[in-house]
Amino acid sequence: MGSQEVSNVDWQGKHVTVAGLGVSGIPAARVLHGLGAVVTVVNDGDDERSRAQAAELEAQGIAVRLGDGDTLPASTELIVTAPGWKPGKPLFAAAADAGVPVWGDVELAWRLRGQDGREPAPWLAVTGTNGKTTTVRMLASILEAAGLRTAAVGNIGVSLLDAVLGEETYDVLAVELSSYQLHWAPSLRAHSAAVLNLAPDHLDWHGSMEAYAADKGRIYEGNQVACVYNAADPATEDLVREADVEEGCRAIGFTLGTPGPSQLGVVDGILVDRAFVQNRQKQAQELAEVGDVNPPAPHNIANALAAAALARAFGVEPAAVRDGLRNFRPDPHRIEHVADVDGVAYVDDSKATNTHAAEASLAAYDSLVWIAGGLAKGATFDELVTGCAKRLRGVVLIGADRALIREALARHAPEVPVVDLDRTDTGAMSEAVREAARLARPGDTVLMAPACASMDMFVNYNKRGEAFADAVRARAAESV
Incomplete structure (x- = not known):
């Protein structure tokens, strides 16, 4: 299915089971019900919140079964699942036995494009272990600078269903997709797509690194113009080679070094394009300066190059790439400079919830005190420590798996x-900052890049980052 084709399903009276109450399940149930489908929602949980959500849906005529997410309702013709539901659940085994297809919310949104008669907007799609949200938001900023109507959507927090079915019309969508979402999106065909990097993550869900990589690689299937890969990560280029794309679609690499033909890269502090130029053997187009990227850490420059490649694949002019990168402001808790106190910089990268993200963050600083720890999610840390050891002034450890x-x-x-804080209460962050300050010297950076998930101590990585920032600001106030 090409990216401008639409799928016309007759939803009237179609029996659809929606798997999971939550940020994707509830909107999907309401949309399908509104299209005339007979909708049943099944959910594993049966707590107070689930019962309140169920009551709202039932008042609209949608059936809900709580505490029974494994049984396939009779007469189900299609399952639309929340992306986090594991493929091995009995519900999906029963569906396979009955010949019932399973879609995710992304697949549903893809199939519903254009059903209102509007020309569907092409999708520029991004996945990868780390950097997805930043890259998609950079891409949206570039597209906006080019005067295009766009939105950053998908796994980034704005529902694709809302983007596809809402009143606002778009010229193009910048779409963040997780490996979970891609697993359940068999017919997605993007205009162009990028895999930023591949590192072990969510292996408990996918079952193996091979399965995880294969789901990431689905983003390239049917691409029309460009499959963007990371020249420093051969596994991403391997996925391009394995993809079945439309004739004429090109493999476009990005690199922090000097780019070869059909690549974007960096030359003397300038982001340059040797892919979308007339003579890529001899010609390079200046796009922006490294200083236009905020922050100009190596992995963030890589994100900017990937975003630029997708924008250029869509025909965006070089000046819009520069202006879009200049206009971009990163989300909180992503290498966010909090304050300078007594000559020491304090940086919050609470979003570094795995070793791959932490490695990129640590590489951005020459001399640092590292605050790390939390829930390891099965990760090992030898390779990470080996890579950053020479830059470490000291380490402060917090969390369950420290x-x-x-x-x-x-x-x-x-x-x-090493300071090992034997506590997992939320107040531990203030002590961690005090200990880090004691270890640091003027010119150093105190970096919180935990390389672990936050849920042992905090509700989420945002709350962890806020606790760090609060502790740093309190210290700054004391030093005045």
């Missing part, structure tokens, strides 16, 4: 001072 990092530090950086 011993794993402490042991890796003992093996690979035994000379680095």
Whole structure:
């Protein structure tokens, strides 16, 4: 299915089971009900919140079954699942046995494009282990600078269903897609797409690194103009080679070094394009300066190059790439500079919830005190510690699985001072900042890049980042 084709399903009276109450399930149930489908929502949980959500849906005529997410309702013709539901659930095994297709919310949104008679907007899609949200928001900023009607949607928080079915019309959508969403989106065909990087993550859900990579690679299927890959991560280029794309679609690499033909890269502090120019063997187009990227950390420059490649694939002029990058402001808790106190910079990268993200963050600083720890999610830390050991002034460890990092530090950086805070209450962050300040010297950076999830101590990474920022600001107030 090409990106401008639409799928005309007769929803009237179609029996659809929606798997999961939540940010994707509830809108999907309401949309399908509004289209005339007979909708039943099944949900594993049966708590107070679920019962309140169920009551609202039932008042609209939508059936809800709580505490029974594994049984396939009779006469189901289609399942629309929340992206987080694992493929191995009995519900999906029963669906396979009965020949019932399973879609995710992204697949549903893709199928509903253009059903109101409007020309559907092409999708520029982004996935990867880390950097997805930043890249998609950079891309949207560039597209806006080009005068295009666009929105950053998908896994980024704005529902694709809202974007596809809402009153506002778009020229193009910048779409963030997780591996979960891609798993359940078999007919998605983007205009152009990028895989930023691949590192082990969510392997408990996918079952193996191979399955995880294969789901990421689905984003390239049927691409029309460009499959954008990371030249420093050969696994992403492998996914391009394996993809079945439309004739004429090109492989476009991005690199932090000098780009070859059909690549974007960096030359003398300038982001340049050797892909979307007339003579890519001899010609390079200046797009922006490294200083236009905020912040100009190496992995963020890579994000900017990927965003620029997708925008250029859509025909955006170089000046809009520069202006879009200049206009972009990163989300909170992503390498966010909080304050300078006594000559030491304090940086919040609470979003670094895995080792791959933390590695990129740590690489941005020459001398630092690292605050790390939390829930490891099965990760190991030897490679991370080996890579950053020479830049560490000291380490402050917090959280449930901090011993794993402490042991890796003992093996690979035994000379680095380590403070192990044996507490997991939220107040531990203030002590962590005090200890980090004690270890730091003027010119250093205190970086909170935990390399772990936050839920052992905090509701989410946002709350963890806020606790860090509050502790830093309190320290700044004391030093005045």
